[in-house]
Amino acid sequence: MFDPGGNFSINIMTPDTPKFVSTNRLTGTVEENKAVVQRSINYFGTYAVDPDGSVTFHIIASSFPNRTGTDQKRMVEISGNQMKYTNPEASISGTAVLTLTRAVGLAGTPQEARAMLDKAVAAVKADQAVALAMFLKGEGGFLDRDLYPFCYRIADGKTLASPKAVPAGTDVRTLKDANGKAFGEAIYAAGQKPEGEITEVSGYLFPKPGTTTPTFPKTSFVTKVGELGCGVGYYKD
DSSP: OBOTTSEEEEEEEOTTOOOOSSSOGGGOOHHHHHHHHHTEEEEEEEEEEOTTSOEEEEEEEESSGGGTTOEEEEEEEEETTEEEEEETTOTTSSOEEEEEEOOTTOOOOHHHHHHHHHHHHHHHHHOHHHHHHHHHHTOTTOOBTTBOEEEEETTTOBEEEOOTTSOTTOBGGGOOOTTOOOHHHHHHHHTTSOTTOOEEEEEEEEEOTTOOSSEEEEEEEEEEETTEEEEEEEEOO
16 A cells, blocks of 8 residues: 555465464464464555655565665556556565555546646647557556546547547547537637636546446546647546
């Protein structure tokens, strides 16, 4: 578990660890205690993201006491909602790789949607092709729970980066929700406004990322970026 405040807790154990004969964990046998130590590792503390993209753990306490009070470096890869980190010096020797998945059921906020839009705009301005590729793959932090950017070409309205519910190349102006609301026209119109002006398009229903049904109330922030219209929306369920 990693939280936005820089705290972490790692708890790894196996479900097949033999049960103690006693109901008192302090009276386990040598073999019972050995099995627990060999099949589990737990530690917690704070973390910091390093300039090279790695993460340094400041371990406050660990079930392996040799790690208590130490700093441990982990190499990290993030793709979509998953984070894989590699420990080159595992407590059982060798290299250990752990994959974590972002907790589901946590919705992005309006503030986070605006922040992602700002990040997406900067990415498009830096290199449009690279940015669109990242948006499509959900890389670079551009898929955060239910937050993601979408973009369309202003000249013809065709989508260039869109979620599963909107096939690539769809004319954004044709989009309607389950109730028949033509929200796509409002999204397209937002891209006609002066660059830097952000329009809030609200009151429409749309599926969560990676799905086509069901739909939920959504509001999107949309702006013009060069030849593109781009936006990030949040859900209000």
